[in-house]
Amino acid sequence: xKLMGLISTPPGMRTDAIETTATVVxxxxxxxxxxxxxxxxxxVAKRIVPGQFFMVRPSTGSDPLLGRPFALYDVFxxxxxxxxxxxxxxxxxxxTSEMSRWQPGxxxxxxxxxxxxxxxxxxxxxxxxxxxxxxxxxxxxxxxxSGARRYGRPAxxxxxxxxxxxxxxxxxxREYLAGLDDFRRDGLTIRLSTDDGSEGHHGYVTELxxxxxxxxPPAAVYCCGPxxxxxxxxxxxxxxxxxxxxxxxxxxxxGFGACFSCVVKVKTGDxxxxxxxxxxxxxxxxDELVL
Ligand SMILES: Cc1cc2nc3c(=O)[nH]c(=O)nc-3n(C[C@H](O)[C@H](O)[C@H](O)COP(=O)(O)OP(=O)(O)OC[C@H]3O[C@@H](n4cnc5c(N)ncnc54)[C@H](O)[C@@H]3O)c2cc1C
Ligand code: FES
Numbered sequence: 001x002k003l004m005g006l007i008s009t010p011p012g013m014r015t016d017a018i019e020t021t022a023t024v025v026x027x028x029x030x031x032x033x034x035x036x037x038x039x040x041x042x043x044v045a046k047r048i049v050p051g052q053f054f055m056v057r058p059s060t061g062s063d064p065l066l067g068r069p070f071a072l073y074d075v076f077x078x079x080x081x082x083x084x085x086x087x088x089x090x091x092x093x094x095x096t097s098e099m100s101r102w103q104p105g106x107x108x109x110x111x112x113x114x115x116x117x118x119x120x121x122x123x124x125x126x127x128x129x130x131x132x133x134x135x136x137x138x139x140x141x142x143x144x145x146s147g148a149r150r151y152g153r154p155a156x157x158x159x160x161x162x163x164x165x166x167x168x169x170x171x172x173x174r175e176y177l178a179g180l181d182d183f184r185r186d187g188l189t190i191r192l193s194t195d196d197g198s199e200g201h202h203g204y205v206t207e208l209x210x211x212x213x214x215x216x217p218p219a220a221v222y223c224c225g226p227x228x229x230x231x232x233x234x235x236x237x238x239x240x241x242x243x244x245x246x247x248x249x250x251x252x253x254x255g256f257g258a259c260f261s262c263v264v265k266v267k268t269g270d271x272x273x274x275x276x277x278x279x280x281x282x283x284x285x286x287d288e289l290v291l
Contacts, residue, residue: 131225
């Protein structure tokens with residue numbers, strides 16, 4: 001189904017997004033109920049930047065009718081050229097259950113890259129806070145910030161920051177920890193927390209953030225995860241005067257600015273107004289949001 005053919009381009013929609021058919025290259029189990037799906041789609045891989053997302057749906061049929069949004073985990077190369085994208089997903093419902101049965105060679109429809117993505121990190125220390133499957137955008141963020149890879153067309157320029165990158169990653173239990181080997185590849189500092197104490201700090205990831213802010217205040221915090229965690233991270237950053245960006249996981253129906261199902265409240269000069277998370281986000285400055 002070609003959604004784009006049915007409507008005119010909504011205001012603010014990124015014009016470099018494309019709708020295309022992608023081939024499943026591999027499906028790898030990362031953790032409990034968590035998989036990494038690799039899709040061959042060179043045109044999307046060349047355009048996408050960390051924190052952007054794409055909509056995914058089966059290539060045939062109309063069930064589910066709507067695509068679902070997934071953040072970039074990383075791009076991959078074949079024969080020295082960008083060949084496609086990886087994303088990590090947690091099985092929670094209809095499409096993610098179906099996705100876990102997709103096999104190499106299967107065809108899927110994707111649409112992207114969508115949304116704004118994270119800004120290029122400022123000079124100085126960057127702390128990334130991921131809760132649950134919310135860690136997925138931070139592989140590409142950290143690879144870009146450490147200078148291991150460049151993203152976008154034209155490729156974004158950043159000042160490499162490798163020794164000053166920290167990932168704080170919290171999950172319910174150790175069996176949900178996903179992608180640690182990928183994150184360790186570029187030498188960032190990783191601190192873990194689990195709700196049940198089965199790995200790392202026994203407690204919330206925000207307690208690790210408190211320690212890090214007190215001992216070595218960062219230049220910025222990037223955060224993605226469950227809403228209560230993002231509220232808590234945002235409050236802590238505000239108290240410490242640390243700039244904080246949140247990647248929101250608002251449910252999305254269209255992904256390209258037409259349906260307004262994803263709106264969030266942002267502060268304006270005289271109060272607040274709505275912004276579409278799929279176009280003006282999903283990444284927002286925490287102090288601009290009405291949380
Ligand atoms: C910008 C963005 C990036 C995302 N990136 C990732 C990612 O990298 N990996 C990943 O696993 N997930 C990601 N998500 C969430 C993912 O889109 C949902 O898990 C997915 O839509 C679920 O589809 P489903 O058909 O399996 O579940 P459904 O059958 O549609 O729903 C199953 C259950 O999950 C709830 N649900 C669905 N979507 C959301 C949501 N966004 N927030 C809260 N509850 C929800 C439903 O209310 C329902 O209870 C992202 C979401 C957004 C908006
Ligand atoms: S999901 Fe339709 S406007 Fe954002």
